[in-house]
Amino acid sequence: MIAEQKIQLEEGLDTFTFKWCRVVSRRRETPDTYTLKIKPLNGSVNYSPGQFSMLYRYGVGEAPISFSGDSDNGKQVEHTVRAVGGVTRALASAQPGDTVGMRGPFGNGWPLKEAEGRDVVVVAGGIGLAPLRPLIRHFLRKREKIGKLYILYGARSPAELVYKKELQAWKKRLDTQLLITVDKGDEKWRGYIGVVTTLFKYVTLDPENTYAYVCGPEIMMRFTIAELRKQGLSDDRIFISMERNMRCGVGLCGHCQFGPYFVCKDGPVFSYSEVSHLFGRREI
Amino acid sequence: MSFGNVDYYVIGPQELDGLIRILHGMGYTVFGPRVRDDAIVYDEVDSVSQFPVGVRDRQGPGYYRLEKRGDEAVFGYVVGPHSWKKILYPARVRLLTVTRKGEVKPHNTDSPKMAFIGVRGCELAAISVLDKVLLGGPYVDPIYAVRRKNLFIVAVNCTEPGENCFCSSMGTGPEASSGFDIAVTEVLEDGVHYFVARPGSNDGQKFLEQVGARKASEEELVKAASLMERSRTLFRKKFEANGCREALYNNLESPVYAEVAERCLACGNCTLVCPTCFCTTTEEVTPLSGEKAERWRRWDSCFNADFSYIHGGPIRASRLSRYRQWITHKLSTWVDQFGMLGCVGCGRCITWCPVGIDIAEEAAKIRQRAVEAGT
Numbered sequence: 066m067i068a069e070q071k072i073q074l075e076e077g078l079d080t081f082t083f084k085w086c087r088v089v090s091r092r093r094e095t096p097d098t099y100t101l102k103i104k105p106l107n108g109s110v111n112y113s114p115g116q117f118s119m120l121y122r123y124g125v126g127e128a129p130i131s132f133s134g135d136s137d138n139g140k141q142v143e144h145t146v147r148a149v150g151g152v153t154r155a156l157a158s159a160q161p162g163d164t165v166g167m168r169g170p171f172g173n174g175w176p177l178k179e180a181e182g183r184d185v186v187v188v189a190g191g192i193g194l195a196p197l198r199p200l201i202r203h204f205l206r207k208r209e210k211i212g213k214l215y216i217l218y219g220a221r222s223p224a225e226l227v228y229k230k231e232l233q234a235w236k237k238r239l240d241t242q243l244l245i246t247v248d249k250g251d252e253k254w255r256g257y258i259g260v261v262t263t264l265f266k267y268v269t270l271d272p273e274n275t276y277a278y279v280c281g282p283e284i285m286m287r288f289t290i291a292e293l294r295k296q297g298l299s300d301d302r303i304f305i306s307m308e309r310n311m312r313c314g315v316g317l318c319g320h321c322q323f324g325p326y327f328v329c330k331d332g333p334v335f336s337y338s339e340v341s342h343l344f345g346r347r348e349i
Numbered sequence: 350m351s352f353g354n355v356d357y358y359v360i361g362p363q364e365l366d367g368l369i370r371i372l373h374g375m376g377y378t379v380f381g382p383r384v385r386d387d388a389i390v391y392d393e394v395d396s397v398s399q400f401p402v403g404v405r406d407r408q409g410p411g412y413y414r415l416e417k418r419g420d421e422a423v424f425g426y427v428v429g430p431h432s433w434k435k436i437l438y439p440a441r442v443r444l445l446t447v448t449r450k451g452e453v454k455p456h457n458t459d460s461p462k463m464a465f466i467g468v469r470g471c472e473l474a475a476i477s478v479l480d481k482v483l484l485g486g487p488y489v490d491p492i493y494a495v496r497r498k499n500l501f502i503v504a505v506n507c508t509e510p511g512e513n514c515f516c517s518s519m520g521t522g523p524e525a526s527s528g529f530d531i532a533v534t535e536v537l538e539d540g541v542h543y544f545v546a547r548p549g550s551n552d553g554q555k556f557l558e559q560v561g562a563r564k565a566s567e568e569e570l571v572k573a574a575s576l577m578e579r580s581r582t583l584f585r586k587k588f589e590a591n592g593c594r595e596a597l598y599n600n601l602e603s604p605v606y607a608e609v610a611e612r613c614l615a616c617g618n619c620t621l622v623c624p625t626c627f628c629t630t631t632e633e634v635t636p637l638s639g640e641k642a643e644r645w646r647r648w649d650s651c652f653n654a655d656f657s658y659i660h661g662g663p664i665r666a667s668r669l670s671r672y673r674q675w676i677t678h679k680l681s682t683w684v685d686q687f688g689m690l691g692c693v694g695c696g697r698c699i700t701w702c703p704v705g706i707d708i709a710e711e712a713a714k715i716r717q718r719a720v721e722a723g724t
Contacts, residue, residue, distance in 0.1 A: 071487060071489070072487045072488055079455055079491045080488050080489060080490065080491055081444040081445060081455065081456070081491070081644070082445065082453060082455050083453070085451060085453075123447060123449075123642055124447075124633060124635040124639070124642035125633060126631070126633045126644075127631070127644075149660040150660060164451065166447075166453075308659060309657070309659065309664065310656065310657055310658055310659050310664070312629065312630050312631050312649075313629075313631075315486075315487070315488035316486050316487070316488060317482075317483065317486075317488060317490050317627070317629070318628060318629045318630065318631075318649070319627060319628030319629070319649070319651070320628065320630070320649070320656060320657070322651075322674070322678065322682070324677075324682055325682040325685030325686055327686070330486070330487065330488075346601065347670070348664060348665045348666065348667060348669075348670030348673075349601070349664075349670075349674075
């Protein structure tokens with residue numbers, strides 16, 4: 066067990082009290098997914114890529130949502146919300162000017178320093194790109210710090226691709242290889258067809274020198290890990306971000322347990338070597 | 350008479366009453382055991398006469414009955430369906446009130462003065478587990494913290510373990526070893542009735558002196574010690590705690606789980622009566638006026654299907670997986686999380702399981718099958 070440090074909360078905040086934020090903008094990503102830019106009424110938010118917050122809508126409740134914007138700008142932070150339940154529907158429908166409550170940042174975030182001087186491969190499935198976007202932006206901002214940068218992104222259909230404008234901008238960069246695939250194309254789709262793991266045939270990773278960052282549905286992460294291992298990456302250089310039911314975000318409610326871990330405070334990012342004995346096992 | 354560096358005292362039932370009066374006078378709300386609905390529960394008390402005097406509990410897997418003892422014992426029973434968790438970590442508590450205008454009022458931060466009388470060794474251990482879980486991490490549970498702060502504890506050494514007790518195997522009883530202000534051993538013999546009291550804090554010592562406790566004689570000390578020695582020989586239930594963590598880790602696919610799932614009703618009784626189960630959920634409560642919204646927290650159970658729900662369905666859909674989550678948490682992963690076992694050996698989950706599933710037996714079965722299968 067690691068000796069844990071007490072978290073110092075801001076003045077006036079306790080473990081369960083949130084700070085109010087104003088919605089600055091709301092961008093439609095897909096038919097059910099929106100990116101909210103919010104601004105704390107007081108102060109700013111210092112978070113690292115991969116961390117999340119508990120977002121609250123008055124009278125409806127809280128849900129854990131990853132930061133999806135630029136971790137350099139704590140005055141205005143972004144979250145990408147897919148409307149799948151009561152709370153996320155209420156959050157996704159918040160309009161500019163509305164207020165939402167925010168607790169956090171919570172969780173550990175992606176390890177970034179370790180990748181310096183090495184190649185980086187980012188693999189995302191669907192809205193799994195959201196927690197990876199701050200990481201991609203971080204590396205793009207400090208592009209000289211890392212070697213090659215691969216981004217492999219898969220979605221169910223062209224309509225379900227998020228951050229489309231930004232994808233185009235990344236696509237144009239000569240220092241980044243972005244490959245996008247969809248499970249099922251439409252009449253306008255000219256890109257790859259197939260699940261995200263089919264993209265691995267177009268990239269050859271340097272196994273001794275690459276860090277992998279993966280987020281998406283668990284089944285997608287499972288097959289992605291298999292591909293990464295096939296290319297020779299060791300388990301301690303593969304990082305995944307996990308999702309579980311969370312009520313508190315701070316390791317007290319017990320809901321997010323995954324074997325010995327509380328996904329909210331020990332994760333949500335784990336190296337595959339930490340979880341390989343449990344990952345993919347049914348109903349753990 | 351002192352033993353080691355500690356002075357031992359002797360008090361009678363009247364002085365125990367006096368202690369309650371002193372605590373009341375100091376502004377404490379005093380909680381103790383009482384009989385309600387044919388069970389011994391913890392609630393507010395004013396005097397020892399409200400205690401289950403002369404009552405004993407008979408317990409078995411899925412079995413609990415109260416009987417007359419035929420004597421005047423004040424603590425002649427073990428643990429009932431309540432644990433002190435219900436007072437320190439209330440089953441339902443308001444976390445926040447948010448007004449429509451945006452004002453956010455947190456929960457009450459006043460620290461009540463509370464005294465518990467009749468805390469058993471296993472229960473002291475359970476409180477120290479909750480201390481670790483709710484106060485020892487990076488984030489502190491503010492509600493438990495304020496309720497725990499001014500707690501005064503009178504512990505009771507168990508001279509007669511119950512049928513489902515296995516604290517001696519878990520190293521948490523039958524004697525209270527630390528974490529109390531006063532610990533008493535009840536002696537009732539040949540018409541003589543007294544409590545040998547050991548102070549565990551300055552307040553404990555002070556209050557004992559205030560009620561007029563006298564120093565214990567050597568004879569009285571020997572008597573109390575011999576009762577505890579005898580108590581240790583009376584345990585019928587054993588549990589092998591050594592190696593349990595690893596054994597459960599290595600046998601997540603044990604066939605025993607499928608057998609338990611045949612019986613388990615996933616009712617969650619075990620988690621409600623457990624003195625260390627800490628899982629909670631939240632609910633939003635909005636009055637019709639819409640003027641405010643409240644967030645309430647209530648105990649939850651890993652046996653509920655909703656517990657692990659994420660979009661698409663629950664992670665742990667089967668009863669098998671929910672029982673496995675519960676027992677591996679108690680006996681295995683708790684060690685990784687908090688450096689201690691999550692089970693203190695109180696036996697409540699065995700008694701209050703409607704079908705009598707026995708955590709100690711099931712853990713032993715999992716290990717036995719693994720040995721047989723050579724895994």
